Amino acid sequence: MLETNDNQPLLEVRQVSRRFGALVAVDRVSFSIQKGEIFGIAGPNGSGKSTLFNIITGIPFPPSAGEVFLAGQPIHKLRPHQISRAGVLRTFQKDAEFATLSALENVYASAVYCGQMGSNEARVAAQQALDDVSLAAERRTKAASDLSVFERKQLMIASAIAARPKVLLLDEPAAGLTRPETSDLADLIYTVHGRGITIVLIEHVLPLLLKVSEHLMVLNHGAVIASGKPEEVVRNPVVVAAYLGKREAGL
Amino acid sequence: MIMVDMLSAILVSGIVLGSGYALMASGLSLVWTTLGIFNFAHGVLMTLGAYVAWTISSGGGLGLGLAAGVAVTVAALIGAGILIERVVVRPFYDHRDILLITVMTTLAAMIFLQNGIQLIWGARLKQLAPIVPGTVQLWRTTISAQETLMIVLAPIVLAALWLFLSRSRIGRGIKAVGQNADAARLIGIDVSRLFIITFALSALLAGLTGVLLGSVRLLTPEFGSEPLVKALIIVIFGGLGSLGGTIAAAYLLGIIEATLTFFIGIYWTPSMIFLLLIVVLLFRPQGLLGKVVR
Incomplete structure (x- = not known):
């Protein structure tokens, strides 16, 4: 770079x-x-x-x-x-997450594929990103499709920042x-x-x-x-x- | 005793049928879940696999033996799968009506390949030599060793496919793309590369089915047509988008077909299978194991 x-x-x-x-x-x-x-x-x-x-x-x-x-x-x-x-990352107006994966898995996938991190680093980055957007800890293991509108916005933003854009x-x-x-x-x-x-x-x-x-x-x-x-x-x-x-x- | 023999015969031939269907339908199902299209050229890819293997390995062809036959067939099928994706599917990815358009384009590819096979190999019947010769006694029923190979090989191949999709980085990427292609692009997944891999893998499964069935049945340019229709039924019957449902439906349909063939004969069996499909879809529109999409 x-x-x-x-x-x-x-x-x-x-x-x-x-x-x-x-x-x-x-x-x-x-x-x-x-x-x-x-x-x-x-x-x-x-x-x-x-x-x-x-x-x-x-x-x-x-x-x-x-x-x-x-x-x-x-x-x-x-x-x-x-x-x-x-x-360069973006969020969408429509839902753009993997509906059957949990919130944590969604953010983790972003850290692995987009952030190119190893699995341990990605796990830490995913939790950190979810902390940053203040998604409640007990909601993180819920499937993305079970989250509320606001929680899904938090999730989309967490997925983005976990990849360190x-x-x-x-x-x-x-x-x-x-x-x-x-x-x-x-x-x-x-x-x-x-x-x-x-x-x-x-x-x-x-x-x-x-x-x-x-x-x-x-x-x-x-x-x-x-x-x-x-x-x-x-x-x-x-x-x-x-x-x-x-x-x-x-x- | 006669009763037991009869049940055993039905069960064994049902499992043999189911093994072939499972291999065939899993490839079709993979393309459906990942790209949201049905590849009508899937059946002719099976035919192509059998003909290529015959040409390389059989005495009537080049006579280079089994290993060379398998190697060339694998390469040819990966190539054919990629070619179909490139030529008749890729130009329409951004199109709203991709499902309908690719029904036409993959049907066109099917007819093109089928006639191509007829031109190259002619209409004369051919048969592959069995990979394993001889017969095997299974639950009091005698079947060919080749059919036994299918019974053993199908679960191994399907388990490997399942492991690949759920454990490997590429496999998980393929599942992610199937759920939400835009979200997959966003998290840095190379979607078009995974579409190519999906097509190659699917073609490979069709080719494998062709090679296995090519010594049990006779090869004609229409060799893959009936398996394609069965695979379509199975993918819908099992629940669209569920690989597990597809595999379960394949074995179930195999056993149902064997039972019907035994009791009402081969003439009425295909129509009864369609009738059954309609009844199942009336009560479970999402298929046997499919989930209701909200």
């Missing part, structure tokens, strides 16, 4: 696009993220947020055009499992959570961040996004319409129009 200088972004996305026939889901999007940042991405439904995560991780498809760099190294031509192993992409982690759980999720994001993991967060729940993000980018119709300090971005009239709808913005 090459040493990186301080000015080099950890994750850099250059002019990436994804087309599905005539539909352009992501349209020449560029941004860069510094190491240690919490980078928020907002946008209305269908604005291309999740597609952007899909093409960065290659799961389930790569970009139609454009480049992605991790610490200066191109990763957009790598295969999905190679991108994961290089240190450089960047974690969180795809609407607050979806389906109650208000107190959303508040716990914010603490969880800070904990992961405290482990030295750079975070990219897609979220519909704006208060959460504004609370934790240090930088906010807004997409609409697959293109970047604003990017900057969160408190400035949310006052941008273009963003207000896109996010709240033209009718309310016009009032």
